[in-house]
C-alpha cells in the first residue's frame with residue numbers, strides 16, 4: 129500500500145499518489161489556483177481554448193482530460209456560438225464533485241477516468257484540451273498516445289502547462305516564488321503538508337516546450353507548435369491528430 133504522505137516519484141505508484149493529492153486538496157483547489165496565480169490562469173485558459181479550433185465543429189464533442197474542477201471545460205462550453213458538448217474526465221473523483229456546482233446547466237459531462245486508459249472509443253472527439261494535467265501523468269508517452277487515439281483525424285489537442293521561463297531574470301523571480309512563496313501559502317491554505325511542494329518539483333523535472341512538442345509528434349500528432357505565455361511561466365501546446 130503506497131504511503132499517502134510520501135511525495136510522488138516517477139515510479140509505478142505515482143499515479144495513485146497523484147490521485148491521492150488531488151483528492152485531498154480538492155476542497156481548496158480553486159481558491160489556491162486563483163490566489164497563487166493572481167488570476168492569470170483565467171487568461172491562460174482563454175488563450176488555450178482560442179487555439180482549439182472548436183469553431184469548425186460548433187456542435188461537436190470535445191474532451192477536457194484531467195479536467196479537475198472544470199475551469200477549462202467551462203471556458204469552452206461557455207463560448208458564444210458553441211452548441212456542442214464537453215466530456216470532462218479526471219481520475220480524482222473529489223475534484224469532479226467539488227467542481228460540479230459550477231456547471232450550472234452547462235453542457236459538460238463529468239466522467240471519472242484515467243487519462244492513461246481513457247474510457248472512450250477510438251476517434252470519438254472533435255478536439256481535446258488538457259490544463260495543467262500532463263505534468264502529472266506517470267507516463268507521458270502513453271498519455272499522448274491515448275489523447276491521439278480518442279481524437280478524430282484532423283482534430284486538435286491543446287495542452288496548457290507550466291514551464292520554466294527562458295529569461296534568466298524572470299526565471300530567478302519565478303523560482304523564488306515557486307520554491308519559497310507558493311509551498312508556504314499552499315501549505316497554510318490547503319492544510320496539506322507537501323502538495324504545494326510537489327508542484328514546483330514536478331515543473332522542474334518536466335520536459336521543456338521543445339521536448340514536449342517532440343513527444344507529441346512521436347505519439348502521432350502533426351503540425352505541433354507552442355507559444356509561451358506570461359514570460360514563459362506557462363506554455364500552450366497544440367498538435368493535430
Ligand SMILES: C[S@@+](CC[C@H](N)C(=O)[O-])C[C@H]1O[C@@H](n2cnc3c(N)ncnc32)[C@H](O)[C@@H]1O
Nearest residue numbers: 150194195196218219220242243259260261264
Ligand atoms: C492541476 S489539476 C488541473 C485541473 C484543471 N484542468 C485545471 O485547469 O484547473 C490536475 C488534474 O489532473 C488530474 N490527473 C492527474 N493525472 C491524471 C490521470 N492519470 N488521469 C486522470 N486525471 C489525472 C488530477 O486529478 C487533477 O485534477
